[in-house]
Amino acid sequence: MNILVFTKRVPATQEEEIRVIDDGKKVDLSKVPFKLNDWDNYAVEEAVRIAEKAGGSVAAVSMGDAESDEVLRRAIAMGASDGFLIEAATERQDPNGRATLALNFLRKQALPFDAIFTGVQAEDDQFGSMGGILAAKLGLPFASMVIGIDTFEKDHVIVRRELEGGLQERVKVSLPCVLAIQSGINEPRYVSIMGIRKASKVERKVFKAADFQEGAENMIEVERWTYPPTRGGATMIQGDADNICKELLGILKEKGVFQ
Amino acid sequence: MSVNTARVLTCIQCGKCTGSCPESGKTPFNVRMIMRKKQFGRAVEEAIPWYCTSCGACTLRCPRDVKPSEVIIDLRSALVEDGQVPNSIQKALENTFVQKNPWGRSRAKRGEWSEKLDIEIPHVSETQSKRLLLTCCIQAYDPRCMVIPANVARILRKGGLEFGVLGEEEACCGNEIRRIGETGLFEELMEENIATFREYGVREIIALSPHCMNTLRKEYGNLGIKVSHYSESVAAMISQGVLKPEGSYDKKVIYHDPCFLGKQNGVFDEPRSILKAVPGLEMLEFSRSRETSLCCEGGGGRMFYEAEGTYERNSVVRVNEAIERGADVLATSCPFCVMTLEDPATEKGLAVKEVSEILMEVLG
Numbered sequence: 001m002n003i004l005v006f007t008k009r010v011p012a013t014q015e016e017e018i019r020v021i022d023d024g025k026k027v028d029l030s031k032v033p034f035k036l037n038d039w040d041n042y043a044v045e046e047a048v049r050i051a052e053k054a055g056g057s058v059a060a061v062s063m064g065d066a067e068s069d070e071v072l073r074r075a076i077a078m079g080a081s082d083g084f085l086i087e088a089a090t091e092r093q094d095p096n097g098r099a100t101l102a103l104n105f106l107r108k109q110a111l112p113f114d115a116i117f118t119g120v121q122a123e124d125d126q127f128g129s130m131g132g133i134l135a136a137k138l139g140l141p142f143a144s145m146v147i148g149i150d151t152f153e154k155d156h157v158i159v160r161r162e163l164e165g166g167l168q169e170r171v172k173v174s175l176p177c178v179l180a181i182q183s184g185i186n187e188p189r190y191v192s193i194m195g196i197r198k199a200s201k202v203e204r205k206v207f208k209a210a211d212f213q214e215g216a217e218n219m220i221e222v223e224r225w226t227y228p229p230t231r232g233g234a235t236m237i238q239g240d241a242d243n244i245c246k247e248l249l250g251i252l253k254e255k256g257v258f259q
Numbered sequence: 260m261s262v263n264t265a266r267v268l269t270c271i272q273c274g275k276c277t278g279s280c281p282e283s284g285k286t287p288f289n290v291r292m293i294m295r296k297k298q299f300g301r302a303v304e305e306a307i308p309w310y311c312t313s314c315g316a317c318t319l320r321c322p323r324d325v326k327p328s329e330v331i332i333d334l335r336s337a338l339v340e341d342g343q344v345p346n347s348i349q350k351a352l353e354n355t356f357v358q359k360n361p362w363g364r365s366r367a368k369r370g371e372w373s374e375k376l377d378i379e380i381p382h383v384s385e386t387q388s389k390r391l392l393l394t395c396c397i398q399a400y401d402p403r404c405m406v407i408p409a410n411v412a413r414i415l416r417k418g419g420l421e422f423g424v425l426g427e428e429e430a431c432c433g434n435e436i437r438r439i440g441e442t443g444l445f446e447e448l449m450e451e452n453i454a455t456f457r458e459y460g461v462r463e464i465i466a467l468s469p470h471c472m473n474t475l476r477k478e479y480g481n482l483g484i485k486v487s488h489y490s491e492s493v494a495a496m497i498s499q500g501v502l503k504p505e506g507s508y509d510k511k512v513i514y515h516d517p518c519f520l521g522k523q524n525g526v527f528d529e530p531r532s533i534l535k536a537v538p539g540l541e542m543l544e545f546s547r548s549r550e551t552s553l554c555c556e557g558g559g560g561r562m563f564y565e566a567e568g569t570y571e572r573n574s575v576v577r578v579n580e581a582i583e584r585g586a587d588v589l590a591t592s593c594p595f596c597v598m599t600l601e602d603p604a605t606e607k608g609l610a611v612k613e614v615s616e617i618l619m620e621v622l623g
Contacts, residue, residue, distance in 0.1 A: 012357050012358070015363060015368075017367075031427075033357045033358055187346065189342030190339060190342045190343075192340050192441060196443075
């Protein structure tokens with residue numbers, strides 16, 4: 001089974017205090033480290049596991065600036081055999097734009113594939129729709145929130161999808177298809193620095209995003225970045241430690257949290 | 260054949276390694292058996308190497324210089340290259356790759372402890388001495404341990420020693436990363452730190468953690484930079500009369516030797532001399548102290564990994580003995596030891612203090 005996995009380099013923002021700058025036009029990412037989107041990490045791992053079991057190959061594709069090569073090297077270190085970078089000066093977030101760019105790339109390069117994996121969403125924009133839009137544009141079946149791939153045959157896969165209320169749905173999807181992989185589907189392997197160094201020796205092919213722009217207009221325009229409005233409701237307790245503890249205990253008792 | 264493999268062939272199976280190992284006997288980890296298996300080219304079960312705490316006792320006691328602790332790092336390295344790493348250790352490695360600290364906290368906040376201090380600490384580049392106070396990841400981020408760099412900075416300032424910090428430019432030293440077997444990541448961290456030291460012309464490093472001191476001193480190569488543990492500087496200040504503990508600390512204090520400070524680097528007397536200089540303090544010793552100090556099980560990546568099994572933790576053994584000997588306070592000079600010992604100690608009502616915390620109380 002030949003699988004293409006779309007991977008995205010995203011800022012690791014969990015521990016950062018994000019600053020909106022330039023009067024809401026930009027988010028300051030100058031000091032934020034970047035990494036492979038968590039969902040894509042699971043998608044690469046799942047693809048590599050399938051290729052290890054059933055044969056075939058895995059190729060990682062990334063759309064972004066030159067630095068995105070980093071996530072391709074990582075995917076290769078995990079077991080992908082190829083890496084394709086669709087390079088643009090700036091990272092594009094619009095899901096329709098990204099999906100159309102991907103579509104044009106796939107058509108022009110005529111890359112053979114049985115399945116395309118994407119992460120359910122990217123940590124930075126969280127649109128969660130690039131996979132679905134791409135499937136629609138390709139005219140291929142699509143399954144989102146995939147939490148298990150139980151069988152993979154020549155012409156179909158049987159996958160489990162995560163639904164609301166703790167339910168799971170088991171569906172048969174014809175190949176070729178697009179699957180959006182949910183985090184937790186597997187335990188991604190550790191990728192060592194030595195492994196990444198070895199992967200650096202595998203050539204990654206670089207394409208210019210400008211060559212695949214046809215129809216890839218953005219449908220969403222970011223007007224401005226804002227912080228969530230601050231809301232009241234927090235009580236600041238003043239005084240020394242003894243008084244703070246007494247008052248806190250009083251409040252917890254009053255609310256019925258502490259007896 | 261690698262040097263470590265060649266060394267293993269000289270093992271005479273005397274058993275001094277297993278006899279001194281803090282894990283052998285109570286867990287499935289047996290250093291002598293690992294060496295035997297390596298001699299015969301037999302596989303070592305995957306879970307086994309992760310029990311090692313990198314205390315170094317086996318390597319220090321080996322009469323044939325087999326360096327078993329290095330052989331264990333090799334075993335881990337093979338697992339790391341294969342991607343077979345326990346989840347919690349994997350997380351620590353990935354965090355270190357992204358944020359340059361195993362806890363994955365923001366690198367931009369690494370210097371926050373010094374920015375909130377009541378004294379101003381310059382960047383090392385702004386100092387005459389080019390003397391760097393190296394924070395260490397756990398002390399930069401962990402709320403319990405953040406007090407240690409703050410206190411040491413105040414103490415050094417009182418003693419009139421000029422020093423600076425690197426703030427967010429400091430990266431993890433890699434001591435634990437190397438012992439986890441992630442050689443490539445260790446090299447990257449080392450290269451980054453060395454480049455930073457060179458950029459600012461650092462001439463001396465005072466490490467706040469014995470783990471950082473160990474790797475900087477022994478594994479970074481000859482940088483022409485003097486590396487010491489803060490206890491060495493502070494002990495010297497006290498003996499020279501520059502620092503004068505004046506208050507009274509009427510408590511019985513038992514001192515736990517951290518493996519990376521004591522048995523691996525021979526710093527036994529300096530932390531003790533600091534404690535002995537504290538008025539009113541009565542010093543106690545463990546039955547196993549100095550070279551034979553019992554490892555707290557916080558080293559070698561074990562800070563990030565709970566080994567399988569239901570055996571008694573060494574920290575519990577240590578705390579029980581401290582209480583039996585009548586100690587009011589268990590003192591040590593390593594943040595990892597503080598963390599591992601404090602857990603059972605708090606449960607039993609015993610205070611755990613880093614040496615600098617006690618000194619700070621009597622310096623006023």
